[in-house]
Amino acid sequence: MGETMTAIDLKRLIEALAETIAAHADELTALDQAIGDGDHGTNMKRGFDAVLADADALAAKPLPDALKAAGTKLVMTVGGASGPLFGTFFMALGKDIPPHPTAAELAAAFARAVDAVAARGKSEAGQKTMLDVLYPVRDALLDGKPAAEIAAVADAAAAATVPLKATRGRASFLGDRSIGHMDPGARSTALLVRTVAENLGAQA
Amino acid sequence: MNVGIVIVSHSPLVAEGTADMVRQMVGDEVPLAWCGGNPEGGLGTSVGAIMEAIDKAWSEAGVAILVDLGGAETNSEMAVELIGEPRSARIVICNAPIVEGAVMAATEASGGASLKDVVATAHELSPA
Numbered sequence: 533m534g535e536t537m538t539a540i541d542l543k544r545l546i547e548a549l550a551e552t553i554a555a556h557a558d559e560l561t562a563l564d565q566a567i568g569d570g571d572h573g574t575n576m577k578r579g580f581d582a583v584l585a586d587a588d589a590l591a592a593k594p595l596p597d598a599l600k601a602a603g604t605k606l607v608m609t610v611g612g613a614s615g616p617l618f619g620t621f622f623m624a625l626g627k628d629i630p631p632h633p634t635a636a637e638l639a640a641a642f643a644r645a646v647d648a649v650a651a652r653g654k655s656e657a658g659q660k661t662m663l664d665v666l667y668p669v670r671d672a673l674l675d676g677k678p679a680a681e682i683a684a685v686a687d688a689a690a691a692a693t694v695p696l697k698a699t700r701g702r703a704s705f706l707g708d709r710s711i712g713h714m715d716p717g718a719r720s721t722a723l724l725v726r727t728v729a730e731n732l733g734a735q736a
Numbered sequence: 737m738n739v740g741i742v743i744v745s746h747s748p749l750v751a752e753g754t755a756d757m758v759r760q761m762v763g764d765e766v767p768l769a770w771c772g773g774n775p776e777g778g779l780g781t782s783v784g785a786i787m788e789a790i791d792k793a794w795s796e797a798g799v800a801i802l803v804d805l806g807g808a809e810t811n812s813e814m815a816v817e818l819i820g821e822p823r824s825a826r827i828v829i830c831n832a833p834i835v836e837g838a839v840m841a842a843t844e845a846s847g848g849a850s851l852k853d854v855v856a857t858a859h860e861l862s863p864a
Contacts, residue, residue, distance in 0.1 A: 578775065607814055608775070608817075613810040615814070616783070620814075676845070711828060
């Protein structure tokens, strides 16, 4: 086990995540219009704006409780399948993480949270979903890769969903026509991973 | 007490219209509730609204939920999980077309059928 990570400035992190989603909401919606129902950007923005509105209260909680509360907030406010999927991720992460995690403890909790997302979505790797970003990021975390590299892994993984044919989620209705577009959930996941990596990297 | 029916659509119009069709068939013999739309009222589903609908249609005999597309199912599963034991064990999300499933399930429920039989009736509409 390594040393405990530097205390995370949760409020700053929440603000950064909400800013990222707001800045990319139109892009996420455009991606979703191509192969889905065109609401991913507005749904994610609704959810992260709600988390942002609670930033002070969340930041006052111990890390596990803050993650669980943020996850519950996403579940209740997003309004699409992304709510339970991203919400489950944060709730599961909060369930398994110590208040002051080491990098290895964070990686282990992240891995279990990814499993929880897969169970919630009844999905697996290669179906053109957010899992296609979460699995490579999990592996990079478990390998102890530095923050900058993890952000790059996430971006590359999202880009790698372009040639995939969707077999889960609304995009699967399009069959072969889903090929050639980036999965919106993979893109939003990569954006969140990059924001966390850059933020924690700067805070370390 | 008869099994309750909950209708969860992305569209409040679809949910309400489906509920109207159920009422036409079974009147008030079956506890019934519907919800549709995201928390802002646009197309989508809301976990909170689904939990309220389950409360409204609650029956000690259980509740069968009919959903339309993926997000309605995922959000319903989340709602059932948040409701938790012991009630969650008596709530089933049906794999059936929403309109036909709701009408068939409610008709079965109106005769006093068990949750298992109500759900089986709905599932017959979706051959594996």
